[in-house]
Amino acid sequence: MQSRSDRRQTSSVGELELIRTFQRILGERGDRLELGSGDDAAVVRGDDRAVVSVDAVVEGVHFELSSHSYADVGHKALATALSDLAAMGVGAGEAYVAIGVPEETDPLRLAELADAMEALADRSGVTVAGGDVTRAPVLFLAVTVVGWASDADPVVGRAGARAGDRVGVTGALGGAADLSSERARRPLPRLDVGAALARAGVSAMIDVSDGVATDARHLADRSNVHIAIELERLPLAPGVDDPIVAATAGDDYELLFTARPHLEIPGDVSWIGMVSDGSGVALTLRGEQLDLCGYEH
Numbered sequence: 001m002q003s004r005s006d007r008r009q010t011s012s013v014g015e016l017e018l019i020r021t022f023q024r025i026l027g028e029r030g031d032r033l034e035l036g037s038g039d040d041a042a043v044v045r046g047d048d049r050a051v052v053s054v055d056a057v058v059e060g061v062h063f064e065l066s067s068h069s070y071a072d073v074g075h076k077a078l079a080t081a082l083s084d085l086a087a088m089g090v091g092a093g094e095a096y097v098a099i100g101v102p103e104e105t106d107p108l109r110l111a112e113l114a115d116a117m118e119a120l121a122d123r124s125g126v127t128v129a130g131g132d133v134t135r136a137p138v139l140f141l142a143v144t145v146v147g148w149a150s151d152a153d154p155v156v157g158r159a160g161a162r163a164g165d166r167v168g169v170t171g172a173l174g175g176a177a178d179l180s181s182e183r184a185r186r187p188l189p190r191l192d193v194g195a196a197l198a199r200a201g202v203s204a205m206i207d208v209s210d211g212v213a214t215d216a217r218h219l220a221d222r223s224n225v226h227i228a229i230e231l232e233r234l235p236l237a238p239g240v241d242d243p244i245v246a247a248t249a250g251d252d253y254e255l256l257f258t259a260r261p262h263l264e265i266p267g268d269v270s271w272i273g274m275v276s277d278g279s280g281v282a283l284t285l286r287g288e289q290l291d292l293c294g295y296e297h
Helices: 015-025 070-088 107-124 191-200 212-223 243-248
Strands: 033-035 049-058 092-101 127-135 140-149 166-170 204-207 226-230 255-259 269-276 280-285 288-290
Touching: 015 107, 015 127, 049 070, 070 092, 070 107, 070 140, 070 191, 070 204, 092 107, 107 127, 166 226, 191 204, 191 255, 204 212, 212 226, 212 243, 212 255, 212 269, 212 280, 243 280
Parallel strands: 092 127, 226 280
Antiparallel strands: 049 140, 092 140, 166 255, 166 269, 204 255, 226 269, 280 288
16 A cells, blocks of 8 residues: 555554555455555556446445444455446456545554455455555545456446346345345455356346345446336345335345346346336336335435
8 A cells, every 4th residue: 555755644553554554464366466565556467458446435324333343344345346346247356445544543443454355355366456545534445446358258337238138136135234234244246146147148237236226227227228127026135025125225236137038147046127128117016116216325
């Protein structure tokens, strides 16, 4: 992580000491990284195309420290950013993390944050290659992730859905509605699943971060199509018995996608709707159309 000599201390521990703590915890993976944390910029050898996404988690908006530990926050910040790459169907390479730390934050809690981030990075094959640390009114992390694809590799966006496509979703939904649950505190990016769906030829894809009720609209708008979803078909997480909760809670980080009917789709998927000509989204529950929306910050 890069430093600036004129920046004030970020907490009860000095900025440089905090940076050294992160550098000690965070490891390197793969052979792309030529020059990592410790210089003014990282040097990375890439493939033909870089797939880049930026995501942020902010105390009081995306999490509360009353329900999330610092380790939860470190994990979630990286996981939510990596989920964007999963939705594009590409594997992750590097991550860059900017952290805002309130004054008098316990350095041990920040080490816990870094440990959890490193554990997920190791599990996902990611190198945290740099970033920044500053003082802030509340705890926040802004994470930039970079995936790599050759010209021959499929990369899936939101704009490819066509009339006649089926609408599918991976896994189960609604488990993150309980903010104290493991699902809410430690989501897992579906990187392998997203890559498998891309190879299978799905036409459009998005991660379910704000709930199917909202994320399906993003697909419909980008693809200029109409999407109809039957909520009774939604796969419900254990302990969830209301499909409306499953459609609106958000933070599940499963993958919502469209695919031609003849495609053989791998993995644990549920078919929940259809694409047709037109615009917008129709959400029905046992034939009754409902006006629902997912999470909005």
